[in-house]
Amino acid sequence: MSVFDWHRHFSPLLQHLDSIGYQDWSHQLVTQLEHKFEDNPHGDIPRWLTAYQSLPDIAGATGRLDQPTVALESPSPLTAEQQAQLEQGLRGLMPWRKGPFEFFGTHIDTEWRSDWKWDRVAPHLADLQGRTILDVGCGSGYHCWRMAGAGAQRVVGIDPGLLFLFQFLSVKRYLGDVPVDLVPIRMEDLPGKLELFDTTFSMGVLYHRRSPLDHLLELKGTLRRGGELVLETLVVDGPEGYSLMPEDRYGQMRNVWFLPSCPTLLRWLDRTGFRNARVVDVSETTTEEQRRTDWMRFNSLADFLDPDDPGKTIEGYPGPKRATLIAEKP
Numbered sequence: 001m002s003v004f005d006w007h008r009h010f011s012p013l014l015q016h017l018d019s020i021g022y023q024d025w026s027h028q029l030v031t032q033l034e035h036k037f038e039d040n041p042h043g044d045i046p047r048w049l050t051a052y053q054s055l056p057d058i059a060g061a062t063g064r065l066d067q068p069t070v071a072l073e074s075p076s077p078l079t080a081e082q083q084a085q086l087e088q089g090l091r092g093l094m095p096w097r098k099g100p101f102e103f104f105g106t107h108i109d110t111e112w113r114s115d116w117k118w119d120r121v122a123p124h125l126a127d128l129q130g131r132t133i134l135d136v137g138c139g140s141g142y143h144c145w146r147m148a149g150a151g152a153q154r155v156v157g158i159d160p161g162l163l164f165l166f167q168f169l170s171v172k173r174y175l176g177d178v179p180v181d182l183v184p185i186r187m188e189d190l191p192g193k194l195e196l197f198d199t200t201f202s203m204g205v206l207y208h209r210r211s212p213l214d215h216l217l218e219l220k221g222t223l224r225r226g227g228e229l230v231l232e233t234l235v236v237d238g239p240e241g242y243s244l245m246p247e248d249r250y251g252q253m254r255n256v257w258f259l260p261s262c263p264t265l266l267r268w269l270d271r272t273g274f275r276n277a278r279v280v281d282v283s284e285t286t287t288e289e290q291r292r293t294d295w296m297r298f299n300s301l302a303d304f305l306d307p308d309d310p311g312k313t314i315e316g317y318p319g320p321k322r323a324t325l326i327a328e329k330p
């Protein structure tokens with residue numbers, strides 16, 4: 001038996017999938033979750049679970065999901081004891097990378113200002129009102145909450161990082177049975193042709209995939225006809241056809257494969273069968289957007305850039321620049 005009662009957390013989603021005719025997917029998820037939490041549990045789960053379970057119960061909590069800081073609020077101020085319990089529990093879930101969040105007045109200054117990314121992406125999206133959304137590589141689920149705040153009917157985030165799951169649940173536990181879920185699986189663990197989602201996001205994932213074209217095809221398989229893909233990834237300057245493959249690490253990150261130019265990305269989207277692909281934003285990532293904080297005390301972007309030329313990574317590659325592209329599935 002797992003110490004983590006995963007059935008309780010995932011049963012609303014599994015039941016929903018059954019109710020809309022996606023029993024095959026829900027059965028597959030049960031097998032994957034059993035494996036993850038019972039057959040082969042991550043060694044840190046007991047510690048994260050203890051931190052999560054130590055968070056205080058707070059009556060009447062509500063969420064503000066439509067503003068830069070995803071915030072939990074309570075009708076009356078917390079007692080000093082509740083405040084201390086809260087801070088200790090949240091500290092037990094460090095490092096906090098994607099956010100910001102505020103838990104009843106306790107502000108979590110995360111490594112990333114993920115709200116800046118949302119501000120760059122959101123103006124270009126088809127209205128999220130009433131949509132069913134997949135967020136691939138969703139991290140702590142910060143953007144999933146913003147999607148819900150923009151009116152999405154249901155949001156499924158997937159990310160294999162289990163600390164992210166406990167950070168996500170520490171928000172969700174105060175919001176009750178909201179139709180927002182984080183499932184700890186990889187893109188490759190989804191069934192091939194779900195054709196379920198109105199919008200699928202892949203932000204910060206493509207460069208981690210050894211086979212970026214297969215990633216695009218997998219993303220296409222998640223969308224219904226006419227659905228929208230939102231792709232955000234690291235890019236480099238260069239002509240159509242160009243893409244950079246780092247020799248080893250890029251900005252100290254392992255597992256970085258292809259950094260295409262924007263024209264190359266457009267070609268990839270076209271060749272994988274998307275239509276109307278367009279670049280809606282290109283921005284350099286700054287050390288204001290990604291930095292060490294009190295809630296993420298390890299090295300961050302400033303440590304990964306060349307100290308003599310911050311326009312370059314420490315390995316001598318062009319500094320991080322990200323593009324957002326939008327395309328439709330025909």
Ligand SMILES: Nc1ncnc2c1ncn2[C@@H]1O[C@H](C[S@+](CC[C@H]([NH3+])C(=O)[O-])CC(=O)[O-])[C@@H](O)[C@H]1O
Pocket residue numbers: 098114117136137138139158159160161185186187188202203204205208
């Ligand atoms: N194969 C995979 N399948 C699913 N997730 C994966 C995979 N490989 C890596 N990830 C996950 O993708 C996320 C990438 S971070 C972007 C977070 C958010 N989207 C953001 O835009 O701020 C970008 C970064 O920090 O490099 C991580 O949480 C990985 O666990």
